[in-house]
Amino acid sequence: MPRADPSLPAAANPPGRGPKLRLNLHLLGPLLALILLVVLGASLNGNFLSPANIANVLARSSFTGIIAVGATFVITSGGLDLSVGSMAAFLAGVMIMVINALVPQFGVGFGVIAIGMAVGLVLGALAGVGNGLLITRGRIEAFIVTLGTMGIFRSLVTFLANGGTLSLNFDVMDAYRPAYYGTVAGIPVPVIVFALVAILGELAMRRTPFGRHCSAIGSNEQVARYSAIHVDRVRLLTYVLQGVLVAVATLLYVPRLGSASSTTGVLWELEAIAAVIIGGTTLRGGYGRVWGTVIGVVILSLIDNILNLTNVVSPYLNGAFQGVIIILAVLLQRSRRATS
Amino acid sequence: MPRADPSLPAAANPPGRGPKLRLNLHLLGPLLALILLVVLGASLNGNFLSPANIANVLARSSFTGIIAVGATFVITSGGLDLSVGSMAAFLAGVMIMVINALVPQFGVGFGVIAIGMAVGLVLGALAGVGNGLLITRGRIEAFIVTLGTMGIFRSLVTFLANGGTLSLNFDVMDAYRPAYYGTVAGIPVPVIVFALVAILGELAMRRTPFGRHCSAIGSNEQVARYSAIHVDRVRLLTYVLQGVLVAVATLLYVPRLGSASSTTGVLWELEAIAAVIIGGTTLRGGYGRVWGTVIGVVILSLIDNILNLTNVVSPYLNGAFQGVIIILAVLLQRSRRATS
Amino acid sequence: MLGAAGVTDPAARHSDALLACVAVSKQFGDVQVLFDVSIALHAGEVHALIGENGAGKSTLMKILSGYLPPTGGEIVFDGAARQFSSSEAAEDAGIVLIHQEFNLAEQLTVEANIFLGREIKRGLFLDVKTMRARAQALLAALETKIDPTARVQDLAVPDKQMVEIAKALARDARVLILDEPTAVLTPKESLVLFRQIARLKAQGVAILYTSHKLDEVSAISDKITVLRDGRHVITAPAADLTEHDMARQMVGRDLSELFPPKLPPMVAETVLEVAGLSVPGYVTDASFHLRRGEILGFAGLVGSGRTELMEGLMGLRPSEGAVSVMGKPVHIRSAADAARLGLAYLTEDRKGRGLLLRSRMRPNLTLLALDRFSRILIDEAAEDRALDQAIREFDIRAPSRTVAVGNLSGGNQQKLLLAKTMLIEPEIVIIDEPTRGIDIGTKQQIYGFVQRLAAAGKSVIVISSEMAEVIGLSHRVMVMRLGRITGELEGEAIGEESIVRYAMGLDSMTKDHRAEDRLHAAR
Amino acid sequence: QDKTYTIGVSVPSADHGWTGGVDYFAQQTIASLSKTYPNLKFVLATAGDPGKQASDLEDMVATRNIDALVILPGDPDALTSPIMRVKKAGKFVTVVDRKLSQPGVEDLYVAGDNPGLGRTTGEYFVSRFPDGGNIVVLRGLPIPIDKERVDAFNQAIANSKIKVLASQFANWNRDDGFKVMQDFLSRFPKIDAVWAQDDDTAIGAIAAIKQAHRENQIWVVGGAGMKQAIKQVMDGSKLVPIDVGYDPGMVGTAIELTALKFETGLPMRGSFIVRSPLITQANAAEYYHPDSPY
């Protein structure tokens, strides 16, 4: 770095010790929590590290994981989407109904599944457009809009299912099953999809104008506007992306149990937001990292897994353990950062 | 629509003709939505405006209402408390256990109830201190802390109730019942308590240093710190206040149903936050108004009430109607403000 | 080098102006702030816009660059009437504005800010390497050592301004509009900026520039326009206006001497004694004392740690060392502790640390002194009276009492901040950059105010990057360099050269480092 | 008859499959009764928590002028007091499924048998494992119903050699059944049977068992008589050998009985207990209603 005037102190770096070290620990915080959890799990149960268990946990993480990648963008740009869980239930319901309706005519085959998938994706995008337009054009707080659409989607799926469960045609289910249970090179398909989404998400966040614009908007909307960023358009896009990713998650969810009901996706929104924040994205927007979200999702899945693999005092206290671990996982990052 | 001044968000005083008129409409937004709902209700059912129905609606608003007053302070100072619903369940559970345990020794009487109430209030304050310290000292995002304690409180009440329901001794229940069902000068006791809390809250928000400090912190923490405000102390106080108000709500809730279980207070946090925002407080902090929250709470209660007044298409769609009305109620304020 | 471009007769080139506004007016609500203002900018010319705080300079600049629509009149660009629908449209046409208030996304890196909205891409992805290299080059041209990968929130105020300038330079401007760019810069950094301006001017860029530092204005501009109360007063070649003329045109009357004569310091007790104060990372082992009725100046280069020293003293940053107030050792852990001891600190960062921009004037004014206005409830009538008094005493010019503070002109925000700080009636007041963005007439009022404070037995510390201010006001001056106090000057010894010697480190003291010389060289 | 009567029906909202069935049967019964008896009006409200259900009762009394109430209380302890208030207002009260904490409040009680479900299942397990076996239990939501069932089950197997390896809440939900079962399968190399307590949960558990290819070593008992489960029992599945009924249609019975009180003027009083029958391949056809959503 060229120094223009030797008589001046280094401007940008404060002369304090080891700014690099501090940065790394902040960066590695969630990773550290994850490692500690893995160590805990392994010490509690020998099967914890078995490939089957790891595959199970990762595959299960994929739904909220894919959704949480979308939530990272929404939150980074200063928004919030509470509707994702109900949206997933709704999309799953519609997909199942569409596929079931097509089977009598077109028979069981990949084509029917593909149409169902396409419908899911389009509908997801549309749902995102709806949320996004109400927020950007309607100028309503994202919290209110998505609280409202959360109720709407949840009601719709209950209505479609007539209060019960929508079940995928059994023969289609057989054809569709590999989308969740299949493996490629030993890796479950949903894990591969999740990994792809995460990598693309991380790239988009860090290496595209879109990602930068998201943080700029979340950091200071006015500055973004002054910098010739189409704030409303970018913000709308984050909700559309969120909707599409919810649809992608649904595509993997449907072949798992082949059903959708009013209980599908309950509380996924909280899980997704929690994962995003555990991963180090700031809830007020301005800074987001997709890889952190991925770790956050895995941490949350692991907590459940570990609780199921051990006898805790009482199953009534599961929620308490979850709560404590979540707080500790974040506390750990924070205090590490403070003391380094 | 005239192009808004880009140099500042429309918050305080948007330019254009008639700032006074516009201000009033912004002020009156939630009130307008409320009036429309009342008109709707009255047109749907003749009994809607009957004193009994009004008393019912207001009395049951009081729980989330009192909690939402606390949430107004928390949110105004830039925080969030997701734990209030579970906290209420937990406090109710402990109160019931304490009272039941004291009855054999001290008999049924006002004294026992008073002790139970005192325990509830103290415990509520302590719960608030816990949340507050984790947030201020632990420097953990409020979302994560209160998501964690939400799980913890919910688990604890399930544990205390052994998975079932904690029921208040039936004789005590008789003595305690007037705290919810009683009236003073024809007005139900919980409505009176709610009104008192709201009036005190509005005063505190608008006319005390505490209220000013809350909005200063929510609007710019640094400015607050440089203005000799004890940021952490004020923030802690908002959580303690929230805890105490949750306890006050619980004092009224216990005599209503005389029981606490894992389903007590579910989703109250969402309802409270929604009420606060519908009332015009900004979710990002910096500006809050208690009277708006009160109207928000009543609006939410009225939606449920109105859905019970008529036979809607299908009960499965209740949630959808709620969602639509919530969005419309806020949209109405916003567009009124924009077009005036 | 600036002179090489030459100055032509403005009247002759009025028709071929690059950017002009004709009879532009602007109204906010019921308040009109601009009345039929016309101004023409020409390629290769530096045009200065001056006027009192609230005269409408920033508003006019925002209108010219598409941030605000005018309520009357028209904008002419390249010979044709244009209505820029947005700042993007204006920027696409090559009109770039550097705002008076910072306009950076704090959480983003320097590089990301510089290219925000104009990212360089390779395929779908950002070409971070190229952007980083260009950012580095731009910053190097500005002679700063800011790291392009640093986050803006971690930068000091002057560094942010340099980033802002780099951002504007990155945009290939045909018209560059700078709104008080030097308010937060020291003379040395200002000179760097002026060299860049000269370079752009030579390339044929039209430049509109505003500043309250009239010496700068006469040094770099070719033409000067004066605004008063939203009305055009005069446009004239810079050569025809002396600094004195400018001041008179701005204020509408003759100004007396800027600095009133210093009163001799009282021979009085020490009220503040600081020994071995260190602020980790910024300040090492600073010791000084302050007497009753004394004005103590703090001079030094940007980044010398004056702000951090005072913030450490005030409990706003972690610090160690011995402090005693009125002879009693004290531990100040927060601004509230300090206020209780009669200490007040006026921050240099009025936007980030000083004022709540979305609130009105009243809550801002009383925020620090709120307990003086409340028993249990706040006495709003008393607050209103305090606001009345502040408006009178500090000459705060606001369109209305209910305007959001963010909508006040920069200088009036500064006055409000001063009023806010003084409301606790401190015994010891520390003022960091008191006249940043303040017009020359009001400066005088503030200087008078500071001297009256001292005369009334209060003690004042003035941190300023304006040498004249430190020299003109202080009874005694401490000079800082690299986080240490390197010199103390008193009475007659206070002078520009002696201060600069300490500030630069004695050995590097050579003639062409002197700020004043640079200023002349630029011309 | 010219006089019209209004009957209020309050049921929990469809937060899992069984309550979904309750809502369905309530609506069906109301639709058909409205057709048969034009002088009967119905008010149906669904509630997600006890507070909302209490509010619904208040609204029915204050604004809808009900003459009778049919209620399936989500949490009977919590709703005892609100139901007493309805009773005090002079309404006819029918309570479905769950016992209030005070005796003698209701006029009519159409009772489900939650302990019976646990006991019947437990007895079946004992009969299948005379020499002991390893089982896991997937519980429901942590509410009293679940506790009654589990307590009765535990009592029934108390003196057998059956070993409960672990039990965890699966919330009467397919997804949670799947997750918890996956983890139990990783944790325990030898599981002989699963009590999932609910047919939805069982479906999730079975999916996990099939994924682990252990469907030949483990069998699963759900509960509540969902049609898919009964179909499997009917077909003689080894994986799902039996089911234990818990008919959500009981709410329809209760509404019908209440309606009859007004239509026939007969004095309706007392309790009807709806048993939790053991459904085996032999009798499954009786319980199979392919048109029902549940």
Ligand SMILES: Nc1ncnc2c1ncn2[C@@H]1O[C@H](COP(=O)(O)OP(=O)(O)OP(=O)(O)O)[C@@H](O)[C@H]1O
């Ligand atoms: N958005 C707005 N709403 C209302 N009034 C405004 C707004 N923006 C500016 N003003 C008012 O317009 C007047 C001119 O402000 P402007 O910022 O242009 O002054 P200025 O000449 O730049 O002053 P300074 O030297 O202090 O920066 C001021 O009285 C200011 O309060």
Ligand SMILES: Nc1ncnc2c1ncn2[C@@H]1O[C@H](COP(=O)(O)OP(=O)(O)OP(=O)(O)O)[C@@H](O)[C@H]1O
């Ligand atoms: N938030 C921060 N993070 C990291 N470094 C900082 C921060 N604030 C300031 N610095 C650095 O600390 C040093 C001193 O800051 P500063 O420029 O405020 O000193 P100063 O003497 O008060 O200067 P001036 O008052 O002229 O602006 C500089 O090197 C600056 O870059």
Ligand SMILES: [Mg+2]
């Ligand atoms: Mg200005």
Ligand SMILES: [Mg+2]
């Ligand atoms: Mg400074």
